[in-house]
Amino acid sequence: MKIAILGHGTVGSGVAEILWNRNSEVSSAAGKSLELGCILDIRDFSELPYSDRFTKDFSEILADPEIGIVAESMGGIEPAYSYLKAALEKGKSAVTSNKELVAEKGAELLSIARAHNANFLFEASVGGGIPLIRPLYSAMSAAGITEMAGILNGTTNYILTQMFRFGADYSAALADAQRLGYAERDPSADVLGWDACRKIAILSSLVWGKTLRPEEIPTEGIANITAEDVSAAEICGFSIKLLARAKLLEKGKIFARVSPALVRNGSPLSTVSDVYNAVLVRAETTGEVLFYGKGAGKMPTASSVIADIVECAKTEGNIGSVFWEDGAQSAAADTEALAEKYFIRARGLSKEDIFFLCPAAEIIGTEVFITPPLTACELSVLKEKINEHGVLLSKIPLFE
Amino acid sequence: MKIAILGHGTVGSGVAEILWNRNSEVSSAAGKSLELGCILDIRDFSELPYSDRFTKDFSEILADPEIGIVAESMGGIEPAYSYLKAALEKGKSAVTSNKELVAEKGAELLSIARAHNANFLFEASVGGGIPLIRPLYSAMSAAGITEMAGILNGTTNYILTQMFRFGADYSAALADAQRLGYAERDPSADVLGWDACRKIAILSSLVWGKTLRPEEIPTEGIANITAEDVSAAEICGFSIKLLARAKLLEKGKIFARVSPALVRNGSPLSTVSDVYNAVLVRAETTGEVLFYGKGAGKMPTASSVIADIVECAKTEGNIGSVFWEDGAQSAAADTEALAEKYFIRARGLSKEDIFFLCPAAEIIGTEVFITPPLTACELSVLKEKINEHGVLLSKIPLFE
Numbered sequence: 001m002k003i004a005i006l007g008h009g010t011v012g013s014g015v016a017e018i019l020w021n022r023n024s025e026v027s028s029a030a031g032k033s034l035e036l037g038c039i040l041d042i043r044d045f046s047e048l049p050y051s052d053r054f055t056k057d058f059s060e061i062l063a064d065p066e067i068g069i070v071a072e073s074m075g076g077i078e079p080a081y082s083y084l085k086a087a088l089e090k091g092k093s094a095v096t097s098n099k100e101l102v103a104e105k106g107a108e109l110l111s112i113a114r115a116h117n118a119n120f121l122f123e124a125s126v127g128g129g130i131p132l133i134r135p136l137y138s139a140m141s142a143a144g145i146t147e148m149a150g151i152l153n154g155t156t157n158y159i160l161t162q163m164f165r166f167g168a169d170y171s172a173a174l175a176d177a178q179r180l181g182y183a184e185r186d187p188s189a190d191v192l193g194w195d196a197c198r199k200i201a202i203l204s205s206l207v208w209g210k211t212l213r214p215e216e217i218p219t220e221g222i223a224n225i226t227a228e229d230v231s232a233a234e235i236c237g238f239s240i241k242l243l244a245r246a247k248l249l250e251k252g253k254i255f256a257r258v259s260p261a262l263v264r265n266g267s268p269l270s271t272v273s274d275v276y277n278a279v280l281v282r283a284e285t286t287g288e289v290l291f292y293g294k295g296a297g298k299m300p301t302a303s304s305v306i307a308d309i310v311e312c313a314k315t316e317g318n319i320g321s322v323f324w325e326d327g328a329q330s331a332a333a334d335t336e337a338l339a340e341k342y343f344i345r346a347r348g349l350s351k352e353d354i355f356f357l358c359p360a361a362e363i364i365g366t367e368v369f370i371t372p373p374l375t376a377c378e379l380s381v382l383k384e385k386i387n388e389h390g391v392l393l394s395k396i397p398l399f400e
Numbered sequence: 401m402k403i404a405i406l407g408h409g410t411v412g413s414g415v416a417e418i419l420w421n422r423n424s425e426v427s428s429a430a431g432k433s434l435e436l437g438c439i440l441d442i443r444d445f446s447e448l449p450y451s452d453r454f455t456k457d458f459s460e461i462l463a464d465p466e467i468g469i470v471a472e473s474m475g476g477i478e479p480a481y482s483y484l485k486a487a488l489e490k491g492k493s494a495v496t497s498n499k500e501l502v503a504e505k506g507a508e509l510l511s512i513a514r515a516h517n518a519n520f521l522f523e524a525s526v527g528g529g530i531p532l533i534r535p536l537y538s539a540m541s542a543a544g545i546t547e548m549a550g551i552l553n554g555t556t557n558y559i560l561t562q563m564f565r566f567g568a569d570y571s572a573a574l575a576d577a578q579r580l581g582y583a584e585r586d587p588s589a590d591v592l593g594w595d596a597c598r599k600i601a602i603l604s605s606l607v608w609g610k611t612l613r614p615e616e617i618p619t620e621g622i623a624n625i626t627a628e629d630v631s632a633a634e635i636c637g638f639s640i641k642l643l644a645r646a647k648l649l650e651k652g653k654i655f656a657r658v659s660p661a662l663v664r665n666g667s668p669l670s671t672v673s674d675v676y677n678a679v680l681v682r683a684e685t686t687g688e689v690l691f692y693g694k695g696a697g698k699m700p701t702a703s704s705v706i707a708d709i710v711e712c713a714k715t716e717g718n719i720g721s722v723f724w725e726d727g728a729q730s731a732a733a734d735t736e737a738l739a740e741k742y743f744i745r746a747r748g749l750s751k752e753d754i755f756f757l758c759p760a761a762e763i764i765g766t767e768v769f770i771t772p773p774l775t776a777c778e779l780s781v782l783k784e785k786i787n788e789h790g791v792l793l794s795k796i797p798l799f800e
Contacts, residue, residue, distance in 0.1 A: 018685060022542055029541040031720045123539065129686035131539035139523065139531035139707040141429040142422055268678075268692050271671045278668075278690075285418060285703035286529035290678075290692035292668050303685035307539040316716070320431045 001313055002037030004061040006083055007074035008045060011097045014302025015071055020050055026306060030313040037067045058083055062090060069312045071305050072096040081105050088112045088120060095308035097124035097301055103198040107211045107326035117317045121308035126199040127277050129300025130293035136207055137321045144284030145207050147247045149399060152199040154275035154295040155183045155190035156222050156242040161273045164239055169227045182275055192221035193242060193258040200244035204254055205324040212254055216332040219258040229394050232345055236364050238262040239270050243399055253333035261399040262343050339373035341398040348390030357385045401713055402437030404461040406483055407474035408445060411497045414702025415471055420450055426706060430713040437467050458483055462490060469712045471705050472496040481505050488512045488520060495708035497524035497701055503598040507611045507726035517717050521708035526599040527677050529700025530693035536607055537721045544684030545607050547647045549799055552599040554675030554695040555583045555590035556622050556642040561673045564639055569627045582675055592621035593642060593658040600644035604654055605724040612654055616732040619658040629794050632745055636764050638662040639670050643799055653733035661799040662743050739773035741798040748790030757785045
């Protein structure tokens with residue numbers, strides 16, 4: 001069986017290298033011979049041993065009956081979407097590392113795959129090299145998953161780790177990440193939380209079977225986190241992580257949120273440092289399970305694309321359990337549906353002020369207290385009251 | 401398709417409960433209706449809603465053509481081995497939570513399964529409720545795994561956690577674990593490391609395709625670890641864990657070992673506390689990956705048995721990638737093949753003594769130093785030299 005790769009960038013070139021250099025391991029894992037068939041890229045790569053496999057014309061790939069699997073790593077919605085749609089409609093399976101595409105068009109591409117008895121898989125779209133998507137839809141598919149909390153963006157985790165270790169402030173840590181190539185020149189998609197938001201949208205849609213749209217998830221990045229927040233949290237026994245969370249509520253709605261959050265030392269999420277990613281999953285039968293590994297990088301991500309290629313090659317027909325519906329009704333719960341504890345830093349408040357404003361608060365230091373569980377509305381009332389008596393410096397939810 | 405359960409103990413009763421109470425989730429995951437067919441147990445369970453499914457005669461299960469999968473959770477080699485062998489020879493698939501059986505008879509049962517185009521799966525035999533075995537043979541099967549290090553025994557991890565948190569000594573922590581039901585009255589299999597040894601034997605055999613026998617793995621338990629060891633390690637920024645490790649050496653041999661080991665704070669293994677388990681996997685393409693969760697307990701373990709049942713029900717024919725060979729030659733490397741750093745506590749040595757005995761040592765405290773990498777032989781020479789000048793209190797390898 002021949003494999004086509006769309007886009008010979010970081011991930012795509014890694015996929016080509018593994019198919020070429022580790023061909024016997026990959027074929028043996030698939031139980032059949034897999035061959036690097038065709039690579040779509042507008043550039044020339046004449047120095048590569050497989051330079052003869054390049055094409056600039058997608059229609060060649062579409063027309064080749066020997067190509068059974070198309071692996072896309074171009075990024076962005078178009079032309080990735082049109083290409084994979086056309087491939088699936090021809091009965092070819094499609095795999096991708098493109099989280100934007102999966103978050104936006106997942107339900108539709110899954111439905112086209114099902115209609116043509118092919119597969120659409122996307123292990124590499126969340127958590128880079130971590131085997132994550134497949135355990136969720138296979139081993140844990142009957143476990144009754146109730147909640148997920150993930151550190152899903154390596155760039156922001158690197159920045160927060162630097163702030164924690166060296167007391168660096170946000171802009172210095174960001175500049176450092178940019179210098180090392182961990183952050184892009186325009187770091188918005190990472191530091192504003194959009195990347196993590198797309199990824200938790202994918203996990204939630206997959207696990208609970210209903211599309212959760214990125215734009216329905218309240219998303220807050222790390223740009224407002226200060227060195228003082230990190231140090232105050234540390235003194236209290238916490239670290240600050242950008243967490244992407246989703247929780248199944250009783251009525252079948254999903255409470256999802258991306259925001260900085262306090263993670264207690266000793267939690268398995270607390271040791272997830274630098275560019276590593278992890279997802280903590282809570283399920284009725286298994287209790288807590290955590291998956292940890294490199295969330296990005298050429299070879300880890302390519303390795304997950306390869307795992308999907310192997311899965312497609314091994315599988316006859318559509319994998320029924322990889323599917324979610326594009327419901328007319330939103331899967332997202334009202335933001336008032338869940339109350340959370342908050343870590344509050346405020347200046348100019350006496351202990352008496354705090355007891356008066358928030359009687360059930362747990363006072364931790366001179367400027368720090370933890371609230372009882374509050375809904376978004378209750379938090380906003382408290383915020384106003386604090387600002388009448390002093391100055392609210394920060395409010396960060398606690399992950400428990 | 402009907403499922404038979406052999407043994408209605410802790411795990412078997414959990415499997416029955418999930419098949420009964422979560423039948424629609426399980427059947428939907430399998431893509432076909434799965435039914436609790438028959439439970440083999442010599443006891444009566446007349447109060448259960450499925451009390452009519454019990455039998456005391458295995459030959460009934462064997463003769464029933466509707467039973468396609470046999471799930472064993474009796475423990476021990478016999479009669480589990482004979483029963484599963486007979487089932488596989490009839491073309492029924494077999495799944496088990498029985499690590500002793502898999503470690504001893506895995507190669508043979510896998511070969512019988514292959515010959516009869518059935519499957520023999522054992523997700524629940526290592527790491528309880530953690531999806532671990534399947535990611536190793538599927539997603540990571542072409543990743544080039546080079547090393548594994550696991551906290552695979554919940555009982556000993558609970559004891560070490562108590563010693564770390566409360567400065568408890570070993571016997572008090574063991575008594576506490578026994579009182580809570582985490583340790584058995586005869587705790588030998590756990591505290592002497594045999595349980596962890598069987599589990600790393602299974603992981604190693606699966607990942608590198610050649611039987612590694614438990615008796616070939618040097619195994620040391622935690623009974624000699626003292627409160628002083630734990631506290632000295634803590635001061636130096638380490639915790640002590642019972643680690644089951646296996647490493648692929650250049651010549652294709654496996655260096656495996658079960659022993660207490662020092663894990664640096666900040667390592668993802670360092671936050672694995674209480675009865676939790678975790679396995680750190682290092683692979684060429686993915687880098688470090690970690691799987692974490694409940695290593696024992698009725699529902700987590702039953703959940704993994706269910707995952708195997710679903711996999712067998714979904715799969716047509718034998719899964720080729722779950723297999724290892726019973727080679728005539730041992731897969732185990734010579735114990736001299738790998739050198740490791742050791743954390744040494746010794747009394748009565750001056751700094752000058754230490755520099756003289758072990759010139760490259762890193763001196764950490766008055767009674768504590770870390771050696772450069774030493775083979776078993778070199779360690780034993782150092783041990784003799786230390787005891788000529790002072791008293792060796794402990795020697796614990798460092799996991800790096």
